[in-house]
Amino acid sequence: MIEVKGLTKTFGATKAVDDLTFTVQPGMVTGFLGPNGAGKSTTMRMILGLDRPTSGTALVDGKPYGELKQPLRTVGALLDAKWVHPNRSARAHLQWMAASNSIPKSRVDEVLHLVGLTEVAGKKAGGFSLGMSQRLGLAATLLGDPKILLFDEPVNGLDPEGIVWIRKFMQRLAAEGRTVLVSSHLLSEMALTAEHLVVIGRGRLIADTTVADFVAKSSESTVRVRSPQLDALRSALTSQGLTVREDGSDGLPGLVVLDSTTDAIGDIAGAQGIVLHELASQRGSLEDAFMKLTGDDVQYHAEGLDDVMRGAL
């Protein structure tokens, strides 16, 4: 279990993490979700004792990381996959890590096998693709057979096959009863990977809930309706207490009805003899809803700008 209480970190005038409180339970993947710059890495670094909190506490297995007797046997963390020595082989890299943490050499081949790197174990890690480096990083986190695992954006830059592989691997680790915390800025990815979500924006807690609940609440469902008798339809809907927005997004005037169903709207129109030309339920994109919830993050806009620049070149 990971327990974070009132955790706060300021860098000069920046409050990177702001009074965060949450716990991460064993036996399931917990997604740590927030836009770029929300404070995910800083929180993970504090959990791992790499950054000192300005205030508050972060406990792993009931203790601050610094007080764990054999940290690698309790916590495994994958923060940055590319830190291996480029001229060392995958096996040599893991043997060096094992030796410096009193972990038996035999465990190295076990973890290489677990992550599917046995065949390239003798190759230099510097020549590994991102996907292979990520697997090697994963092997390193598993050396001490830890019951708590932290992964910081583990699928960033991976191809679809690599993403699915990592996702399944994390789910397997959780199914073995481990505590798995994985950060991401993509709700769509977390919706597929995690069971529980801790969502932060600008360092603050936004939600601590199941994925199913968060997805249902954050993606508003609306119904779009068009009719040649739009005025009559609008009155019929509002007289039933429904909230209606004008919608001409695709050049065809219509209405968007909030918090209702196609059945209900069809019934209301039918009862009044109103002709309908379109009746469609629509779900807002998860990512849009997520951006609304987490606030208009500066770095998100900067990324958008990059895309515009690339398009212009």
Ligand SMILES: Nc1ncnc2c1ncn2[C@@H]1O[C@H](COP(=O)(O)OP(=O)(O)OP(=O)(O)O)[C@@H](O)[C@H]1O
């Ligand atoms: N060492 C540091 N010195 C100053 N500011 C920092 C430092 N580390 C992080 N920050 C700032 O703290 C905020 C949170 O950063 P952090 O990297 O924790 O966010 P994140 O959610 O992990 O984002 P990303 O997905 O981009 O890594 C940002 O505004 C960042 O610029």
